[in-house]
Amino acid sequence: xxxxxxxxxxxxxxxxxxxxxxxxxxxxxxxxxxxxxxxxxxxxxxxxxxxxxxxxxxxxxxxxxxxxxxxxxxxxxxxxxxxxxxxxxxxxxxxxxxxxxxxxxxxxxxx
Amino acid sequence: xxxxxxxxxxxxxxxxxxxxxxxxxxxxxxxxxxxxxxxxxxxxxxxxxxxxxxxxxxxxxxxxxxxxxxxxxxxxxxxxxxxxxxxxxxxxxxxxxxxxxxxxxxxxxxxxxxxx
Numbered sequence: 174x175x176x177x178x179x180x181x182x183x184x185x186x187x188x189x190x191x192x193x194x195x196x197x198x199x200x201x202x203x204x205x206x207x208x209x210x211x212x213x214x215x216x217x218x219x220x221x222x223x224x225x226x227x228x229x230x231x232x233x234x235x236x237x238x239x240x241x242x243x244x245x246x247x248x249x250x251x252x253x254x255x256x257x258x259x260x261x262x263x264x265x266x267x268x269x270x271x272x273x274x275x276x277x278x279x280x281x282x283x284x
Numbered sequence: 285x286x287x288x289x290x291x292x293x294x295x296x297x298x299x300x301x302x303x304x305x306x307x308x309x310x311x312x313x314x315x316x317x318x319x320x321x322x323x324x325x326x327x328x329x330x331x332x333x334x335x336x337x338x339x340x341x342x343x344x345x346x347x348x349x350x351x352x353x354x355x356x357x358x359x360x361x362x363x364x365x366x367x368x369x370x371x372x373x374x375x376x377x378x379x380x381x382x383x384x385x386x387x388x389x390x391x392x393x394x395x396x397x398x399x400x
Contacts, residue, residue, distance in 0.1 A: 205387065216288075216374055216391030217327065260326060264387070271340045272317065272376075272389060274326035 176200065177261045182279040185255075191248040193278050195261030198242040203265050206237060208246045210257040211277070217260065220246065251282045287311060290375050290392035297365050298400050305360045305395045307375030316358040317389070318350060319374040327374055333358055362397075370399045 178196045185191040197206065205224050209217040221228055221235045223244075228235045234247040248255055260277040287310035297303050309316055315334045319327035329342035333352035347363040356377070362369055373396075376389040 207388065209389075214372075216376075216393050217389070219388040219390070222388065258326075271329040271332060271342060273329060274319075276326050 176263050176273060177275050179259070179261055179275060179278045181276065182281065184281045184283060185248075185251045187253060187282055187284050188250055191251040191255065191280060191282070193246040193248075193259050193261075193280065194243065195246070196243045197261070197263045200241050200263050201265075204263040205265070206235065206241075206244050207262045207264060207272075208233070208235065209260045209262065209274075210255075211260065212254075212257045217274075220259075251280075253282050253284060256280060256282045288375060288377050288390050288392035290373075290395050292395055293393065294396045294398075296398045296400060299365055299367060301365050301399075302361065302363045303365060303397060305362075305373050305375075305397070307358045307360070307377075307392060309356045309358070309375075309377035310390050313377035313379060313390070314356050315378045316352055316356065317376050317378070318358070318360045319376065320344070320369075321372040321374060321394070322368075323371075330360070365399045367399050370397060372396050 205222050207222040208220040211217040221230055221233050223235045223237055237244045258277040258279050260274050264272050289308045291306045317332040318330040321327040330344050332340040336352045349361045352358045372394040374391055374394045376391045378389050
């Protein structure tokens with residue numbers, strides 16, 4: 174079973190920030206939070222990851238709560254091309270551990 | 285592009301047949317994992333290979349098997365195909381446990397298998 178829970182779908186207006194929540198209440202101390210997205214019929218694409226501090230890169234920002242039981246992926250200015258399924262995953266940084274995907278959040282960015 | 289290539293991109297088989305799917309990892313990656321993604325669902329972990337050894341397996345029967353070669357490319361073999369095996373099969377490569385890199389997975393575009 175997936176270690177994360179996400180809303181099934183969300184809408185966002187083009188140009189606005191998209192905030193995608195994720196609950197991971199059973200996260201272990203050595204597990205990181207990773208976000209991937211999958212545009213229709215393509216392989217999942219890595220977005221960002223973090224352990225306990227907030228992270229930002231050219232694609233998105235990741236906000237992790239102090240107790241690490243939840244996080245939010247922020248796309249600051251959503252575009253139509255950001256319409257995709259977004260997966261939140263928890264896993265250790267390295268090692269032979271399987272990555273378990275849940276059903277993800279289907280984000281619709283509307284003009 | 286991730287540098288991970290999969291072949292074939294599409295194929296059609298009939299029930300009971302066998303199939304081999306191939307994956308070339310991104311240069312330098314020594315870990316490969318395979319996923320099955322049914323329509324409308326998230327990818328399901330099949331197994332992972334690290335330096336030519338299987339080191340993790342999901343809830344898939346033994347008719348799903350794999351290989352990793354010295355150049356770290358990989359194959360997924362499925363015997364006695366069933367209708368429910370119709371899915372997108374994804375390969376992902378990454379740094380192994382002794383690299384301590386970012387741990388991100390680099391996915392290929394997948395092989396879409398249809399079983400009739």
